[in-house]
Amino acid sequence: MLIQDSHAQGASDALHGRTALGSDNLRAVTLSSVLGAVIEWYDFFLYGVVAGVVLNRLYFPQTDAVVSTMLAYSTFALGFVARPVGGVIFGHFGDRLGRKKMLMLTLLLMGGATVTIGLVPTYASIGIAAPLLLLVCRIVQGIGLGGEWGGAVLMTYESAPADKRGFYASLSQIGMSLGLVLASGVVAVLSFTLDDAQFLAWGWRAAFIASGVLVIVTFYMRKHVAETDDFNKAKKTKRDTLPIADVFRKYPRTVLACMGARVIDGVFFNVFGVFSIHYFTETLHFPRTTALLGVVFGAAVMTFFIPFWGRVSDKIGQPLVYGMGALLAGLSAYPAFMLMHGSNGSAWPVWIAIIIPFGVFHAAVFGTMSSLFSEAFEPDVRYSGISFVYQFAGVFAGGLTPVAATWLTGIQGGKPWFLCAYVLAAGTISALSCVWLARHRKSPRCERLRARETNTVR
Numbered sequence: 001m002l003i004q005d006s007h008a009q010g011a012s013d014a015l016h017g018r019t020a021l022g023s024d025n026l027r028a029v030t031l032s033s034v035l036g037a038v039i040e041w042y043d044f045f046l047y048g049v050v051a052g053v054v055l056n057r058l059y060f061p062q063t064d065a066v067v068s069t070m071l072a073y074s075t076f077a078l079g080f081v082a083r084p085v086g087g088v089i090f091g092h093f094g095d096r097l098g099r100k101k102m103l104m105l106t107l108l109l110m111g112g113a114t115v116t117i118g119l120v121p122t123y124a125s126i127g128i129a130a131p132l133l134l135l136v137c138r139i140v141q142g143i144g145l146g147g148e149w150g151g152a153v154l155m156t157y158e159s160a161p162a163d164k165r166g167f168y169a170s171l172s173q174i175g176m177s178l179g180l181v182l183a184s185g186v187v188a189v190l191s192f193t194l195d196d197a198q199f200l201a202w203g204w205r206a207a208f209i210a211s212g213v214l215v216i217v218t219f220y221m222r223k224h225v226a227e228t229d230d231f232n233k234a235k236k237t238k239r240d241t242l243p244i245a246d247v248f249r250k251y252p253r254t255v256l257a258c259m260g261a262r263v264i265d266g267v268f269f270n271v272f273g274v275f276s277i278h279y280f281t282e283t284l285h286f287p288r289t290t291a292l293l294g295v296v297f298g299a300a301v302m303t304f305f306i307p308f309w310g311r312v313s314d315k316i317g318q319p320l321v322y323g324m325g326a327l328l329a330g331l332s333a334y335p336a337f338m339l340m341h342g343s344n345g346s347a348w349p350v351w352i353a354i355i356i357p358f359g360v361f362h363a364a365v366f367g368t369m370s371s372l373f374s375e376a377f378e379p380d381v382r383y384s385g386i387s388f389v390y391q392f393a394g395v396f397a398g399g400l401t402p403v404a405a406t407w408l409t410g411i412q413g414g415k416p417w418f419l420c421a422y423v424l425a426a427g428t429i430s431a432l433s434c435v436w437l438a439r440h441r442k443s444p445r446c447e448r449l450r451a452r453e454t455n456t457v458r
Contacts, residue, residue: 025226029159030171032221033152036107037175038182039214040148043114043141045183046207047079048274048402049292054204058122059131078135079142080395086146087387088244094151094383095234095243098227099158102383103151104219109144111215113137118208150387153370158228158379166318169370170310176366177306180273180299186210188292234379243384247377251385253440254376258386259393260433261372264326265365266397267426271333271419272298272358275405280350283414284340290347294354301359306367318372323434325364330427332357333420341416365430376437397426 047055086106094102117137123130152172160168190203247255273295280291313321336353343349369390377385408418 033172035218041179079138082142083146083391086143087391090147091384091387106147113141118205158230166313177302230379258389262393264430270401298358305363309367319438326430329361333423
């Protein structure tokens, strides 16, 4: 009996040891993924903010203000074009060599490019070389960002318990809202403490260079986390084909449906989180700080709602939560912009018009996107599948939106109603795509949900 008890105690201790180790790794994975996403979205949002208020003045000819702004936003869009390239490259090696190794490399690429942007001389100093160098940095940054999102999402999704993957995958998405808060907060502080001349001369550069600190901390953390079990199991299967080729061969309709679902995220985020800064300052004539604070408040609210919707998705399914959020986000554009235009110079209506659509409705979309896409593909091609879907759809849904928004409001003399129709169309497309995903995905979780529904009906 003593021997048996000893064996039992030893087995119990070993089990607890593995559980503790797994919990520690999950916490480390989650934190490093969140920090990586913070850097990603800090870099992304920072560039989007300064493109319409700084880069258009410093890096492009000033013969026409509208043209220079659209050129600045075009470099913003070209960064999106590079993302699918990064998604395919890092997706391939992430499915073959591991998620962890690729995440360390993508972090160095995107962080290094961001710091370099803060050091590029202006058009007045070096002429046409200035926008060309800016473009090169955006391409390198885009390639790094293209591989970052998929790897960070999968590290949390695949490391979490099966019944909590929606919640844990949503935690990496908090990096977006925290990155927004950090970037807009930094720019708001610099705008408040510096005059326009100081901000244009060096203030905006300090915001880019400062991201290097986060890069160093996150790199150290990622170096010490374990690879996921899903990848370790998948790598035992020898394949002669490219992972991205398997994605298109096995999941062609799923790829299209996921890209359709992605549309509202790219459009809505770039209208309310990026273009709105330019719109508030140039069309509605609000101070830059007021506009930035509205986005900060909306992102802060989103930080709490992202994990809330992630937990809800574990209960009722990702397609339902995502589709509902997409439709509500699309419908909210009209009342939000009506409230902005009726603000009569008051900041509160503008802030409310951002906080509710951006902080609550968009959180339902962004908080469930990671698990929605991850669940649509098997582990052996998952990195390639979700990276391609997210990044390729982002070129059209996200990268072109600031340019389209500038044009749509311009042809109406600053009125936003064509832009609102654009947002509503995006929400409708995404909601319909989620309907298809809910009916046709063949993931184990979806099969369990369908079985549960069938038993309930019987």
